[in-house]
Amino acid sequence: MDSLSGVEFRNRLQTEFDGVNLPNSMVFDYPTVTELAGFINGQLGDAPESSTPAMSTSAAPQQSQEPFVEALNSLCNGGSETAASKPVFLVPGAGMQAGSFRTLAARLALASYGLSWPKSIPREEWPSSLKELAELFFAEIQKVQPSGPYILAGHSFGANVCLEIAAVASSKGQQVSMVVLLDPRSLLPLQVDVQAAFAKSGLAESLALLAQTLPGVEGARYAELLDAHAGDGDEAIRKALSPGALSSLEHVHETTQWYSALLQQGEAPPALPGTKVAVLRAPVAWKSAKANETTAERIVREFQALTFQDDKEVASQLSALSQAPEVLKVPGTHFSMLHEPNVIKVAFKVISALNSMEEEDEE
Structure with missing residues (x-):
């Protein structure tokens, strides 16, 4: 909502x-x-607290009640079966929650699904490599779309996961027609120790990430909370949040730590012949502070300056792919490119890249 x-x-x-x-x-x-x-x-003062949470009477495992793949919109192009009439699967960055794509999905003229990492899977069962994660995600994608061609898009860290999913699909004889990389700034192989940087971060850094990721009132609420408790430590943040919000924040924090470890161990993606790659690049905005920045903006900017790749480094990493990717500039920052009004231009660029791919295929 x-x-x-x-x-x-x-x-x-x-x-x-x-x-x-x-x-x-x-x-x-x-x-x-x-x-x-x-x-x-x-x-309700006269209602006793339940000793156990409400559970479904279904015998299905818990993780099936909290899906990996969530429909963000149901728009589909009618008519012929073309690449652009296929759905797009959106892979988020740090925190692994697809809610940040809702505004973009509402602007895309094709069905959109977001991949999230659910709370219901025990920590000891989480994948131990980027390839394992990609294989798991691709299996979930195939439940929605059994066969290709597939369209994938990933933001930030999610760009690496998209490329790995494409490699997994190719190994299974399935075609990925296009991968759209939304401001990829941590392409493999990593030259900085992202895992160590995230390991040093606390709930304040994760709250700052949410404040920047979520649009409008939602993000502003977290930014205000962080301003009010800047420097007070994680315990102050725990006390300030409701149980539900704290549970979500802790899940994002733990997921980000795990995600960064997978990327740190990851290798450069293999060549993907037949897969078109498009890069939507936001301006580099983390090298200098802006006037009147919030605590959340400062924390995120300083972390980006420590770990992010600039345009030259991204271009160098992309050169290893099988074909030169199409690079398109979009307005906003690394996060605000997915918010109004910038997201309108981003959605247009995605559709434009898909149309360009179809025209090339016809030729």
Whole structure:
């Protein structure tokens, strides 16, 4: 939900629960039905707290209730079966949560699916290599689209995962027609120790990441919280957040640590013959501070300056691919390119790259 639909949902629930104070930020503080039910139950003085969380009566495993692949929109082009009528699968960066793509998906004229790393999988069962992660994701993608050609797009860290998924698909005899890399700044092989940099980070850094990733009111709320508790440490942030929001933040934090370790161990992607690669590049904005930057902006900028590749380094890494990628410039920063109004131009560039690919195939 966006902020407006979240408030509308809250208002409808409010009519059903007299005497319960439901905040406007309810759907973001308690992002699952179970967490929301627990919050409401805790506000009802005569209702006992349940000792166990509500569970489905289905015998399906927990992870099937929290899918890897989430439909972000259901728009499809009618008519002939062309590459552009296929869905696009969007892979997020640090934190591995697809919610940052919702605004982009709403602007794309094709079905869009986002890949997220679910909370329900025990930590000891998480993949131990980038290839394992790519194989798992590709298996989930095939549940939505059994055969190619596939269209993949990845932002930031997700660019590497897209290239690895393309390699996995190729090894299984499936075609990936296009990979769109959205401002890739950590292409493999890494020349800096990203894993060590993330290992030193705490909840404040993860909160800053969320503040920059989420658009509008959602991101601003986290930025304000970080401003209020700058320098107070992780415990102050834990106390300031609702249980639901803290659970989500801790999941993002743990996932980012794990994700960076996979990338640090990763190798340069193999050649991908027959796969067109397009790069959407945002301006380098982390080399100098802007006026009146928030605490979240400062934390993220300093981290980017430590770990990100500049345009020259990205071009060098891309030169190893089988064909020269098409590089398109887009407005905004590494994160705001996915927010309004910049995302309109980004969506246009994605569709333009797909159309260009189809025209080349016809020739």
